[in-house]
Amino acid sequence: MIVISTTIAKYVLGGYFMVSKVVAYIAIAVIITAIVVGVAVYYLVPRPAPPAAPPPAKPPAKPAPPAKELIIYHWWTAGGEREAIDAVFKIFKEKIPGVKISENPIAGGAGAVMKPVIWQLLAAGTPPDTFQVHAGGELKEYVDAGYLEPVDDVWSELGLEKVIPGTLQAMCKFGGHYYAVPINVHRSNVLWYNPTVFKKLGIIEKFGDPRTWDLETLLKVCKYIKENAPKVLGKTVYPIAVATRHKWPLTHLFEVLLALHGGPEIYVKFWTGKFKYKDPKDPVWKAVRDVLRAIGIMAKEGYFNPDHPELTWDQAAAKVMKGECAMYIHGDWVAGYYMAVKAKYGEEWSAAPFPKKIFVCLSDCFNLPKKAPHRDIAIEWLRVVGSKEAQEKFNVIKGSIPARVDVKPKYPDPYRPETAEDWVKSTLVPSAVHGGLSKEAFVTAMHDILTYMISSIEMGTDVDKAVDYAVTQIAVAIERTGLVDFWKGYTIDYFITKR
Ligand code: GAL
Secondary structure, eight states, rough: OOHHHHHHHHHHTTTTTTTHHHHHHHHHHHHHHHHHHHHHHHHHHHOOOOOOOOOOOOOOOOOOOOOOOEEEEEEEETTTHHHHEEEEEEHHHHHSTTTEEEEEOOOOSSTHHHHHHHHHHHHHHHSSEEEEEEEEHHHHHHHHHOOOOOHHHHHHHHHHHHHHHHHHHHHEEEEEOOEEEEEEEEESEEEEEEEHHHHHTHHHHHHHHHGOOHHHHHHHHHHHHHHHHHHHHHSOOOEOOOOTTHHHOOOOOOHEEEEEEHHHHHHHHHHHTOOOOTTTTSHHHHHHHHHEEEEEEEETTTBBBBGGOOOOOHHHHHHHHHHHHEEEEEHHHHHHHHTTTTOOOTTEEEEEETTTTEEEOOOEOOOTTOOOTTTTHHHHHHHTTTSSSHHHHHHHHHHHEETTTTTOOOOOOSSSHHHHHHHHHEEEOOTTTTTTSSSSSHHHHHHHHHHHHHHHHHHOOOHHHHHHHHHHHHHHHHTTTTHHHHHOOOOGGGOOBBB
């Protein structure tokens, strides 16, 4: 082969170069040889067969029939609330066997973290089968947006109108239809306290029953605890527990103090924006300023536990139980938490409605989104939620009372019988922080305004300056969030059950 190639090379180059240019001949000969050998190998050596062509595509399979599944969202992850919802799941599984419960518990308390997730799912057209919602304004927002189906049939099938009080019926009904089934009633205005700390410091002897305290007395009690705990108990006890990791427990404190100090009308006017908010002389502003100032003093004087930015609502409750803080102004899911962690009533915790004469109420419900993937199963779930059995089991654990007045559980704690009695005797107003009364965007703005206010005071800002700034911000938030239009056509009286 090389000889033939060399001859060809000589022939090709012969006219231009001398035969003596042996090196060039050899190089060209090597190239020609390589080409010839390559061509021969390509054609003569057997090669693997090309891969077989893919089989023709099958026609797409028919969509599987919907599984027996309940896709549910809730935010009950803390002690007490977790166990309470588990009790309802158990009843549901017994009643409707074979259903897979796809649970999506989103921690954060009060739905602060869950609600934005739900709005996204609904906006994307991928709703769950049901989700936790508060009766009142929060429910109305989903109804206004057209995301929910009425559940009138469940109400009439279970005869709920006969057993659920009118105030709560109104909070579930919009445009003549019911849109949710309530499972409970919680009280937002409760003062939880450590009875051992209280006894040792003689708080009740000195200041009277907390059920009757006013805002000024509360501040005096705080001062007294701060000054005397080190002498009497040999340690610092922070007078008021608060948790600002998810911000809302601070707004909760504000809500209760406004009901305490302003009374039901001012409270409702503020949270619905039904006052002259552009006029600084409006009496609502006077009450709001007093409350902001009181909270400002608590921040300035070190009445709050300094670790509040890291804590969730239940961790703040734990501080009272351990005697690190003396009091906590919070809702009665705290009773559920104390029972779950087996805290000793009368030693580690006690509670007083605050104030006794007003009941700031809220109710947890479940609903039926349009296009729920397992609609029939969601309806079964609502039947269970509204049933006597579920309301009894759930509420005993949860710290709340049943939405149905025909369910009268035996409570393991001395706190609840008083709540059940007050529910039918006290003046009722809905909680704003827990979805009853205001508009979500405004409540969220309040979380930010209040958290900013106390952290700036804790860093040295003058209380009055911080309060002035907060008031300006609140007025802007009322305007910006469209609060005033949210309850158009509703009167103040609609929100107050006077007794
Ligand atoms: C409330 C809810 C209660 C309780 C609390 C803390 O908004 O209504 O049931 O769970 O949040 O998570």
